[in-house]
Structures are given as structure tokens and as C-alpha cells.
Amino acid sequence: MSAFPHFSNISEYVQTELKKRKGNNSYLSKRNVWIRVASAVNLGCQILSNPNFQLFGNAPSIYGFSNLSGTIGKEWNSKKSIVVTDVMGFRPKPNITSLEIDEGAGNLSRKASFTIICYTKNQLDEVCKYFLEPGFTIFLEWGWNTALGVSQFTEVLVADEVAKFQDFAKVNEKREAAGGHYDNYLGFITGGSISTSGDTWQVNVKLTGFTELPAYLMTTDKLKTDENTPKEAARLFQPTEISSQQDLGKKRFMMMFNKLPANRLSEDIRGLIDTPKIAHPANFLNFDEGVKTKINDETDGFNLLGLQIISPKVKTEGSKVETPEGTKIISDNSYIRFGTLMTIFNKIFDGGLKLAGSEKLIKLTVSSERCICSAFEKIYSTDASKLFIPNLDTPKFSLKQAAETTVEQSTYNGSIDCSIICTNGDLSLKFQFPMQEDLKGGKVKKNDDTINIQPKIASFNSIDKKAKTYGFLDDLYVNMDFVRGIIETKNFSVKDALYQILNGMSSAAGGIWDFNIIESTNGRELEIVELNVSGKVSSDDIIKLELMGVDSIFIDASLDIDISGAKMNQIIGSRLGKKINSSQPDIKGKPKGLFSDSTDLILEKFELKENPSDTSTTGLTAEEQKKADEEAKDANLQLFLDRVNYIPKPNLKSDDTFSKDLEALTIIGSFNDQVAFQGLKEIGDEFKKNTDNSNAVSPLMPIKFTGTMHGIGGLKRGDKFIINGLPKEYQDNGFFQVTAVKHIIEGMNWKTEIEGGFRKKLN
Numbered sequence: 001m002s003a004f005p006h007f008s009n010i011s012e013y014v015q016t017e018l019k020k021r022k023g024n025n026s027y028l029s030k031r032n033v034w035i036r037v038a039s040a041v042n043l044g045c046q047i048l049s050n051p052n053f054q055l056f057g058n059a060p061s062i063y064g065f066s067n068l069s070g071t072i073g074k075e076w077n078s079k080k081s082i083v084v085t086d087v088m089g090f091r092p093k094p095n096i097t098s099l100e101i102d103e104g105a106g107n108l109s110r111k112a113s114f115t116i117i118c119y120t121k122n123q124l125d126e127v128c129k130y131f132l133e134p135g136f137t138i139f140l141e142w143g144w145n146t147a148l149g150v151s152q153f154t155e156v157l158v159a160d161e162v163a164k165f166q167d168f169a170k171v172n173e174k175r176e177a178a179g180g181h182y183d184n185y186l187g188f189i190t191g192g193s194i195s196t197s198g199d200t201w202q203v204n205v206k207l208t209g210f211t212e213l214p215a216y217l218m219t220t221d222k223l224k225t226d227e228n229t230p231k232e233a234a235r236l237f238q239p240t241e242i243s244s245q246q247d248l249g250k251k252r253f254m255m256m257f258n259k260l261p262a263n264r265l266s267e268d269i270r271g272l273i274d275t276p277k278i279a280h281p282a283n284f285l286n287f288d289e290g291v292k293t294k295i296n297d298e299t300d301g302f303n304l305l306g307l308q309i310i311s312p313k314v315k316t317e318g319s320k321v322e323t324p325e326g327t328k329i330i331s332d333n334s335y336i337r338f339g340t341l342m343t344i345f346n347k348i349f350d351g352g353l354k355l356a357g358s359e360k361l362i363k364l365t366v367s368s369e370r371c372i373c374s375a376f377e378k379i380y381s382t383d384a385s386k387l388f389i390p391n392l393d394t395p396k397f398s399l400k401q402a403a404e405t406t407v408e409q410s411t412y413n414g415s416i417d418c419s420i421i422c423t424n425g426d427l428s429l430k431f432q433f434p435m436q437e438d439l440k441g442g443k444v445k446k447n448d449d450t451i452n453i454q455p456k457i458a459s460f461n462s463i464d465k466k467a468k469t470y471g472f473l474d475d476l477y478v479n480m481d482f483v484r485g486i487i488e489t490k491n492f493s494v495k496d497a498l499y500q501i502l503n504g505m506s507s508a509a510g511g512i513w514d515f516n517i518i519e520s521t522n523g524r525e526l527e528i529v530e531l532n533v534s535g536k537v538s539s540d541d542i543i544k545l546e547l548m549g550v551d552s553i554f555i556d557a558s559l560d561i562d563i564s565g566a567k568m569n570q571i572i573g574s575r576l577g578k579k580i581n582s583s584q585p586d587i588k589g590k591p592k593g594l595f596s597d598s599t600d601l602i603l604e605k606f607e608l609k610e611n612p613s614d615t616s617t618t619g620l621t622a623e624e625q626k627k628a629d630e631e632a633k634d635a636n637l638q639l640f641l642d643r644v645n646y647i648p649k650p651n652l653k654s655d656d657t658f659s660k661d662l663e664a665l666t667i668i669g670s671f672n673d674q675v676a677f678q679g680l681k682e683i684g685d686e687f688k689k690n691t692d693n694s695n696a697v698s699p700l701m702p703i704k705f706t707g708t709m710h711g712i713g714g715l716k717r718g719d720k721f722i723i724n725g726l727p728k729e730y731q732d733n734g735f736f737q738v739t740a741v742k743h744i745i746e747g748m749n750w751k752t753e754i755e756g757g758f759r760k761k762l763n
Contacts, residue, residue, distance in 0.1 A: 044076030290654025339474030547725025711750030
């Protein structure tokens with residue numbers, strides 16, 4: 001429950017508490033932890049463990065009487081104890097022996113687990129009713145046995161108030177009031193087990209965040225109504241309906257709808273045809289078979305002179321290029337804008353889950369409109385089967401050059417506008433990636449709307465990004481066949497389907513995106529974030545923590561610096577005078593060394609064999625050379641055609657004239673060249689350095705810090721910190737960002753573990 005991966009400062013009250021611990025061994029010496037687990041079943045059941053009687057006052061009976069074991073717990077109104085008649089009297093009340101809360105980089109939301117020890121069979125039966133029934137709500141609280149630690153404890157629990165803890169702001173409000181001595185968690189029972197040890201029973205309970213539960217459910221072929229009767233699948237649009245439709249946006253929507261899997265069709269999705277921003281041609285690329293066929297007919301060979309087959313010719317850059325017979329310039333790849341796909345995706349699961357004994361629905365909503373992604377000036381897709389990137393500055397992959405030269409294109413000085421600009425009726429839409437405008441204070445204008453991605457939490461830094469260094473996930477286009485193959489799968493979980501789509505998109509862009517689905521700060525939806533996106537930070541506002549020594553707050557700590565094979569190759573290559581492509585930035589801003597720029601005493605003594613210069617001649621006649629050159633040109637042209645993916649511009653209709661240059665009819669959907677992509681990305685990195693200010697930082701690097709301290713509430717994913725005690729190259733050139741927080745309570749001790757990923761300062 002955070003605004004990660006955006007940067008945040010460690011909250012002031014947390015910093016104050018941490019400073020008190022520095023060099024003060026006695027400060028934490030008398031602390032014990034208390035735990036309350038509260039089930040919302042029926043009238044509620046709250047079990048309190050390890051209470052300090054002086055602080056808590058009215059504590060439950062611990063050992064019971066001759067015919068009663070200890071009190072199970074209390075109802076939420078705290079007026080009535082929950083007891084069970086038991087033949088074994090004077091047995092301890094159920095006790096909570098362990099608790100673990102985990103908010104990690106790989107989780108949709110916070111996970112929790114705890115164990116309750118039962119001392120009689122009747123206790124076990126009663127505890128299971130409240131704490132082991134899947135789908136019921138559990139509220140957890142814990143804190144230190146200090147005045148601050150119990151200041152947020154109330155004996156009476158009220159459902160309306162507890163429900164507010166879905167919201168991050170409400171959770172943080174209580175953490176701050178307690179000075180970090182207290183924390184809480186709200187979730188669903190999603191797993192558990194029972195085991196025995198000696199003469200006791202252990203009830204192990206697993207919880208999942210409130211908004212995540214629907215995302216883990218397996219979807220079925222057809223949606224269910226409230227009466228659990230199957231809905232009829234929505235009917236497809238008939239060819240006559242499509243051909244007679246005059247509105248181009250609605251026509252393309254119909255074509256897209258008919259390509260959705262039959263087991264996912266619904267009237268709710270069909271009804272989106274009446275939403276102008278959805279039923280718009282800018283959202284659907286290359287769905288019109290008529291447009292595709294007519295452009296391909298212009299490039300295919302025709303039998304125009306008796307039995308003579310002439311080679312097809314394509315008009316490009318003012319010239320005509322001969323292409324091999326049978327060439328189809330326009331591929332079969334069709335694309336849907338990701339923002340539109342998410343609207344449909346959420347409609348598929350719009351029915352929600354009906355709570356037991358209630359008329360309320362838990363609706364699954366996954367938000368993507370606030371997700372910004374890393375980008376560089378000339379980014380493009382390398383895989384037509386996954387992704388199209390509507391870049392205004394798409395590299396100029398030239399068909400004309402491929403047809404006229406014998407070697408592959410290696411320089412991309414020009415660019416082609418492959419952004420999507422389209423008007424349908426009175427509505428004009430423009431989609432481009434990366435954005436051409438600066439992101440200031442988390443705000444930018446897009447299609448006359450102001451998009452605000454700034455978290456509404458005071459401790460989070462302002463989000464500023466320079467133009468061409470970021471883009472919106474919603475403005476990318478995903479291959480429709482790729483999506484169909486995933487969502488038509490029977491009995492898949494929502495989260496797995498989304499991750500497959502997102503990871504496929506990232507793979508088509510050199511793997512530069514690392515998508516994660518997390519619980520939003522409002523606690524009512526999930527949202528997609530891109531972990532590698534980075535803003536600007538000032539080193540002045542980053543707290544510095546000691547790795548070891550008397551001023552260290554850590555019980556234990558570890559550092560994992562993974563010098564990957566790619567980084568090793570990059571450094572070894574630079575020592576041998578050769579540049580090796582790598583997606584990882586240099587730690588010190590120098591390509592030569594990692595920890596040292598010194599020379600190697602032995603390496604410079606090696607007698608390296610130089611490549612002899614090629615002095616040979618072809619030995620071909622002029623006629624043979626001409627033929628060889630033509631064959632090389634043909635091979636180069638074929639290689640280009642195998643790599644390039646042209647798609648029609650969205651505003652074209654099947655009755656338009658298609659005798660224009662290729663550039664006027666199409667956009668480049670992808671180009672299968674990973675080497676070119678990496679080279680252009682490095683130029684993009686330089687672009688960011690030269691145009692962004694000195695506070696720019698890198699994506700997360702494979703350097704991980706893990707530290708364990710005495711328990712504290714309020715640390716969150718996104719917080720920044722510097723560790724004193726690391727190798728100088730790392731300490732002086734970057735900082736860590738909290739990527740995971742875990743609370744572990746065993747016995748009467750509370751520990752908080754943080755995991756941090758390293759970000760390098762780019763300047």
C-alpha cells in the first residue's frame with residue numbers, strides 16, 4: 001500500500017525514532033510487543049497476546065476456571081468475553097506466537113500470516129470459526145509496550161472505522177500518532193493450516209490484501225449473475241452491420257470486438273461502442289481487412305501483359321522500389337491501445353464478487369492511467385507479435401536505402417513520425433510515446449486533459465521528468481492476437497494474465513520495463529507501476545544510515561552486489577578497447593573500470609595478434625561484379641522486409657486512394673533489430689544526461705541491501721536512504737530505495753526488515 005516506485009522521504013516521525021536509537025543501547029532494552037488479531041465474523045472476535053496489564057487495563061482471563069479454559073477473546077464491542085466450556089480447566093487462553101507482514105516487490109499487496117496456539121480441542125473448534133474460514137476479514141494490530149505503542153489501541157472495534165484502513169493515508173495517520181511504535185493491517189483469509197505439537201494445536205492463518213483477492217481468483221468461461229446463472233455471450237457484429245456503419249470509430253470497434261475470445265464476450269463490453277473515446281479509430285490499428293488488402297494490392301505482382309508477371313513497385317521517399325514478387329507490405333498484425341484494452345479488461349470482471357451475507361460486491365479494478373514508463377528518444381518495438389510504440393521520433397528505417405545498398409542500415413540520423421493522430425467526428429485524439437512535454441509536479445496535459453500522477457502523500461517527492469524520457473503505459477499498443485491467446489485461456493488468474501501481457505510488451509522493448517501490480521494508496525483498486533522509472537532527487541534530503549558501529553540501527557545487514565555477466569563483459573570489453581552494449585549504467589560514469597581504472601601489469605605485456613588488413617581483390621569481371629552487387633542488394637532488401645512491420649494509418653478507409661508514397665499510408669509498427677535498439681538506447685541515456693538536471697537517477701540496478709532493525713511502523717516502499725560503509729564507488733554515486741518492507745514478530749520481539757534497490761546518480 002504505497003506510491004512506489006516514486007521517491008519518498010522517510011517520514012519525519014520515523015527519522016526521529018531512528019535517531020533516538022543511535023548509540024543508545026538502553027532505549028530498546030525493556031520493550032516487548034503486543035498483538036491483537038480481530039476477526040470480523042458475526043459479532044467479531046479479538047484475541048490479545050502479550051498484553052501489559054498496567055497499560056491495557058481490563059485484560060481477559062488467562063487461565064480460566066475448573067470447567068473453563070482461558071478466555072478465547074472478546075467480541076468487537078469488548079463487553080462480552082468469548083469462552084468455551086471445557087473438561088480441561090485452568091488451561092491457558094489461545095495465544096499468538098508469531099506474526100509476519102510482507103510488502104515485497106513481487107507482491108500485489110501486503111501479505112500476512114500469523115499462528116495461534118490452542119490448548120484444548122474446544123478452543124481449536126472456536127478459533128477455526130473465526131480465523132480459518134476463507135474469505136473472511138481480519139484486522140491485525142501490533143506495537144511496543146510503550147505509552148505511544150498502545151495510544152492507538154481501542155478496546156471497542158467498529159466495522160466502519162476498521163474499514164477505513166484500506167486507505168494508506170488512514171494507516172499512516174495512526175502510525176504517525178504513535179511515533180512509529182504501532183502498525184496495523186487489514187486483509188482477507190486466503191489460506192491456512194492446522195498442526196499439532198505435543199498437547200497443543202497450531203492454527204496457521206494466511207492473509208491477502210483487500211483489493212487483491214479478486215485478482216487471484218480463477219476466471220471461468222462465462223460471467224455469473226447475482227443468481228449464479230450463466231450469462232449468454234454477447235453476439236458478434238454481422239458483416240452487414242460493419243459494412244453499413246458510417247462512423248469509422250464504431251466500425252473499427254466492431255472489428256476489434258469480433259476478434260475477442262468468444263468466452264470473454266459480454267454485453268457490457270459490446271456497449272462500449274457508444275463511448276466516443278473508446279470507439280475511436282486511434283485505438284485500433286490494422287483491423288480493417290479492406291484497407292490492408294488494397295495497400296498490399298499496390299505492392300503485389302500483377303499479370304498485366306498476357307503471361308508476363310511484372311515485379312511489384314512501392315513508392316517510397318519519392319522513388320519506386322522494386323520488391324520481390326508476392327510481397328505483402330502490410331502484415332496481419334493488429335494492435336489495440338493498452339488504455340482501451342484495460343477498459344475492456346476491467347469490464348470482463350465488472351461483475352465482482354458478492355460478499356457472503358451481504359449485498360455488496362468486491363469489484364476488481366486495475367488502474368493503468370497513472371503508470372509512466374522509462375523511455376528514450378528513439379525507442380521502438382523489436383517484436384511485431386507483441387508491441388507497437390507510437391513514437392514521434394521513430395528511427396528512419398529506410399526501405400529505399402535497403403533497396404539501393406548492399407549493406408545493412410547502420411545509421412539512423414533521420415526519424416519517422418509514427419505517433420497516432422486521428423480525428424473521428426468532433427473528437428481528435430493524439431497518442432505518442434515518449435511524451436514530448438515535460439512532466440512537472442506529476443502533471444502533464446494529454447488530449448486536453450490534465451493527467452496527475454503525483455501521490456497525494458506529503459512525504460513523496462515531486463515527480464518531474466524531461467520530455468522524451470518517459471511515456472504513459474496507456475499510450476502503448478499491444479498485439480491483439482497476443483492478447484487473445486492469453487485471455488481466452490480457461491481458468492487463469494487475472495494477475496497472471498496481466499503479467500503475461502506486460503512482460504511480453506517489455507520483452508519487445510529490450511526488457512527496459514519492469515512492471516509490477518500493487519495495491520493503490522486508496523486501498524480500493526490495484527494499479528500497474530513500472531519499477532525502473534526514475535525521477536529526480538536531491539542528495540541533501542536523503543537520510544544516511546550507518547552500516548555498522550555504535551551508531552548503527554541495524555541488528556544485522558547484508559549487501560548483495562551482483563556484478564552480472566553483462567557488466568563483466570562491458571568492463572572487459574572496454575579494457576580490450578571494444579565497446580560492449582549493456583543496459584546497465586556505469587557506476588562512476590566511466591566506462592573503463594568498476595572499482596579501479598588502473599592498468600594490468602601482465603595484460604599490457606601480452607603480444608596480441610592484430611587482424612591483418614584485407615588486401616585481397618575480388619578478382620571478378622565488371623559484369624560479374626555488377627551481378628554480385630545486384631544479388632547483395634536483393635538480399636539486403638529481403639532482410640529489411642523480413643524485419644520491418646508496416647501498419648496502415650488509422651484514418652484510412654477502404655475506399656481511399658492508395659497511390660501515395662508508402663510513408664503517407666503507413667507507420668512502422670516494429671523493426672526486428674536488437675543491436676540497433678541498444679545503440680539508440682545508449683544515445684537516449686546520453687540524451688537524458690544532457691537535458692535533464694543533475695538530480696536524474698538510473699533505473700534500479702542489481703545491487704540489493706537488506707537490513708533488520710527493531711520494529712518500527714511507517715517505513716514504506718519508495719523511501720530513500722544512503723548506507724555509510726559501502727564500497728566508495730557505490731556510496732558516493734547513488735542511494736538505495738526501499739523496495740520491500742517486512743515485519744516479523746516472534747514471541748515478544750518485533751523486527752522490521754527493509755530491502756533496498758540501488759539507483760545511480762546519472763550526473
